[in-house]
Amino acid sequence: MSRFLYLLGRACAAHPWRTLVAWAVVAGAVLSLGSGLGGEPRDDYDVPEARAQVGIDQLREHLPAAGYTSAQVVVHDPDGAAPSRAALADLTRRLTAMPHVLTVSEPRSSPDRDTVLLDVAYDAPITHPDLMENLAPLEEAVAPTVATGLEVELGGELPGTGAAPMKGYGELIGVVSALVILVLAFGSVVGAGLPIAVALTGLTVASGGVLVLAATMDVSTAAPMVASMVGLGVGIDYALLIATRHGEYLRDGHPVAEAAGRAVATAGRSVVFAAATVLVSLMGLRLSGLPVYASFGFATAITVVAVMAAAVTLVPALCRFAGRRLLPRRERRGRARRTPLTARWAERVGRTPLPWAVGAALVMVLLALPVLDMRTWPQDPSSQAPDLSSRQAYDLVAEEFGPGFNGPFTIVVDREQVGDAETATLARTLGERDGVVAVTPANVSPDGALSVFSVVPAFGPTDERTPDLVDDVRRAVPEGVEVTGSSPMFADIAELLATRLWLVIGFVVTLSFLLLALVFRSVVVPLKAAVMNLLSIGAAYGVVTAVFQWGWGAGLLGLDHAVPVSSWMPMLMFTILFGLSMDYEVFLLSRVKEDYEATGDARGSVVRGLASTGTVISCAAAIMVAVFLGFATEVDVLLKMLGLGMASAILLDATVVRMVLVPATMSLLGRANWWLPSWLDRLLPGVRAELTEADLAGLVDPERELVGAP
Numbered sequence: 001m002s003r004f005l006y007l008l009g010r011a012c013a014a015h016p017w018r019t020l021v022a023w024a025v026v027a028g029a030v031l032s033l034g035s036g037l038g039g040e041p042r043d044d045y046d047v048p049e050a051r052a053q054v055g056i057d058q059l060r061e062h063l064p065a066a067g068y069t070s071a072q073v074v075v076h077d078p079d080g081a082a083p084s085r086a087a088l089a090d091l092t093r094r095l096t097a098m099p100h101v102l103t104v105s106e107p108r109s110s111p112d113r114d115t116v117l118l119d120v121a122y123d124a125p126i127t128h129p130d131l132m133e134n135l136a137p138l139e140e141a142v143a144p145t146v147a148t149g150l151e152v153e154l155g156g157e158l159p160g161t162g163a164a165p166m167k168g169y170g171e172l173i174g175v176v177s178a179l180v181i182l183v184l185a186f187g188s189v190v191g192a193g194l195p196i197a198v199a200l201t202g203l204t205v206a207s208g209g210v211l212v213l214a215a216t217m218d219v220s221t222a223a224p225m226v227a228s229m230v231g232l233g234v235g236i237d238y239a240l241l242i243a244t245r246h247g248e249y250l251r252d253g254h255p256v257a258e259a260a261g262r263a264v265a266t267a268g269r270s271v272v273f274a275a276a277t278v279l280v281s282l283m284g285l286r287l288s289g290l291p292v293y294a295s296f297g298f299a300t301a302i303t304v305v306a307v308m309a310a311a312v313t314l315v316p317a318l319c320r321f322a323g324r325r326l327l328p329r330r331e332r333r334g335r336a337r338r339t340p341l342t343a344r345w346a347e348r349v350g351r352t353p354l355p356w357a358v359g360a361a362l363v364m365v366l367l368a369l370p371v372l373d374m375r376t377w378p379q380d381p382s383s384q385a386p387d388l389s390s391r392q393a394y395d396l397v398a399e400e401f402g403p404g405f406n407g408p409f410t411i412v413v414d415r416e417q418v419g420d421a422e423t424a425t426l427a428r429t430l431g432e433r434d435g436v437v438a439v440t441p442a443n444v445s446p447d448g449a450l451s452v453f454s455v456v457p458a459f460g461p462t463d464e465r466t467p468d469l470v471d472d473v474r475r476a477v478p479e480g481v482e483v484t485g486s487s488p489m490f491a492d493i494a495e496l497l498a499t500r501l502w503l504v505i506g507f508v509v510t511l512s513f514l515l516l517a518l519v520f521r522s523v524v525v526p527l528k529a530a531v532m533n534l535l536s537i538g539a540a541y542g543v544v545t546a547v548f549q550w551g552w553g554a555g556l557l558g559l560d561h562a563v564p565v566s567s568w569m570p571m572l573m574f575t576i577l578f579g580l581s582m583d584y585e586v587f588l589l590s591r592v593k594e595d596y597e598a599t600g601d602a603r604g605s606v607v608r609g610l611a612s613t614g615t616v617i618s619c620a621a622a623i624m625v626a627v628f629l630g631f632a633t634e635v636d637v638l639l640k641m642l643g644l645g646m647a648s649a650i651l652l653d654a655t656v657v658r659m660v661l662v663p664a665t666m667s668l669l670g671r672a673n674w675w676l677p678s679w680l681d682r683l684l685p686g687v688r689a690e691l692t693e694a695d696l697a698g699l700v701d702p703e704r705e706l707v708g709a710p
Contacts, residue, residue, distance in 0.1 A: 009264025019317035030208035038211030044218040050492035055484030069126035072156035110400035155393025173630030199235025202307030223299040235307030260316035281579030342614025357664035368538035383563040407461030407487035417480025540649035621654030
């Protein structure tokens with residue numbers, strides 16, 4: 001692969017116009033294929049491994065009005081009077097006339113009669129393209145009622161999908177921040193713009209690839225956003241690493257085309273292996289048991305491959321056009337290059353590594369401590385911003401009817417197994433249980449197969465007592481009875497993801513360990529890398545728990561109260577962050593290993609490796625932090641958690657871990673860093689992340705240094 005990458009980089013630099021035309025053709029073809037044959041992202045909220053799914057499937061078969069999606073229309077009179085029957089009748093008529101509506105319930109009044117609740121049942125799941133995020137029919141239906149002076153809020157499943165629209169600021173903030181950071185760090189506008197242009201090109205091609213993927217499987221509507229968030233960050237990282245190495249070869253006096261070939265053969269090789277570690281992490285999402293997570297993994301993998309391909313081909317082509325303008329202006333004017341701050345820092349840490357290692361480890365452990373109190377629950381309208389209609393509907397229902405009416409349990413009885421008399425006894429028994437405030441009368445499905453009634457808890461869905469109540473009710477019901485509804489489904493999802501998280505962690509860590517052992521010919525380095533990555537992620541979990549669950553600074557993110565950590569967050573954040581952290585590990589250790597093989601100086605190689613990559617890693621991390629914090633400004637709470645959590649992890653990884661823990665521990669271990677049992681050395685194939693000058697000498701024809709592109 002080394003010779004191939006060298007020839008690829010040199011060819012792209014020697015023939016830049018051909019490279020650009022080739023990318024234009026590829027981009028046009030993929031985008032055309034995506035628009036012509038591709039599908040649209042569509043969520044799949046079914047959870048085959050959840051017990052609550054059994055009851056939902058039964059309802060869809062026998063009682064569609066209770067098995068598919070629904071909406072709540074909450075009508076409230078601010079003056080405290082009861083809404084008129086005529087106004088409610090007109091509203092019911094307009095709601096019934098909406099597309100896909102099966103039934104609209106009879107108006108249910110609150111005890112003080114100033115609030116009325118209408119349940120709208122649809123004939124399709126929430127992910128149907130006519131329904132998902134489409135609130136226009138509901139808004140049109142309630143508009144005349146609002147015009148009469150009544151307050152009307154939209155809650156429930158369907159309105160929740162469109163309650164928090166994406167602002168789309170994340171990518172813009174990331175691009176602007178990247179440009180500013182790179183100009184300040186490298187002193188060259190051309191050098192700053194090149195990685196951004198390469199990353200955006202890769203993202204463009206990847207967007208077409210995601211549409212093609214959507215034609216073959218259900219792709220979550222949030223997957224393209226997450227893929228863009230990750231792709232923008234790693235795309236800039238990959239291009240920046242190759243461009244920086246290209247600049248080093250220019251300083252050594254190599255012609256542009258030769259410098260490009262060497263940069264792709266060395267740094268480009270690191271990029272390929274770094275991308276492989278990200279892909280390994282993303283494939284762990286397949287073990288989650290949720291189809292939506294698989295789509296996140298595939299969409300992000302397509303994006304990572306696209307930006308990686310753009311980095312190893314477009315960077316050398318654009319470097320040909322840029323020439324020596326990639327270098328800072330002071331160097332182009334013949335001034336000496338400044339000694340990197342990271343070199344002086346690494347020397348300081350290397351002189352007294354033990355105190356630095358202990359101090360950094362204590363900081364990471366301290367930040368991770370809140371994770372011991374983490375409580376996960378899929379987010380619902382109660383965690384959204386208070387100005388959203390879905391949140392206001394939730395609050396009105398909780399205040400006027402009781403918090404449990406926002407998440408009643410649906411009891412589905414198979415009448416072939418449980419008789420009507422036994423069903424009546426069961427309903428009476430459940431109504432007498434602690435934590436239950438009401439039980440609705442049982443309804444029989446049109447085909448007579450099912451009896452269905454609801455159990456209303458005394459507390460809201462996000463209350464920490466809800467999972468225990470779900471378990472208690474399930475233990476109390478006989479065979480042939482299923483407990484379903486939003487709260488039982490959420491409880492199942494939280495338990496499933498909490499259990500599968502450990503399987504995903506084991507899979508990702510094991511494969512990443514094997515990949516790093518293969519690349520760096522060591523068992524100590526990959527073990528240390530896995531531990532430090534887990535420290536970074538644990539600290540990020542702790543920050544998210546403290547901010548969102550404990551409420552420390554939650555107001556700064558637009559939240560008016562503490563909320564549980566979203567069940568969707570830990571697994572998704574782990575797989576993304578573990579891959580990104582391994583990126584930085586590969587970048588740093590590749591240079592350390594290269595220097596160690598050339599000099600045999602275990603401690604000096606750490607200092608020189610950090611000096612050569614520290615600026616790149618710091619800039620890349622700063623860009624990532626800016627991108628992720630941009631997504632933390634979105635309205636959706638899950639995106640806030642992901643944005644803050646990943647920004648915290650990358651910040652800690654690039655500072656405390658890469659700048660302190662890694663050099664300190666590697667200085668302490670010395671030559672032991674590269675220990676590999678002889679029997680394992682014989683089994684592992686010869687693969688390395690970077691090449692030494694001796695390796696390059698075997699690839700390069702000396703005469704080619706003097707001819708070809710300047």
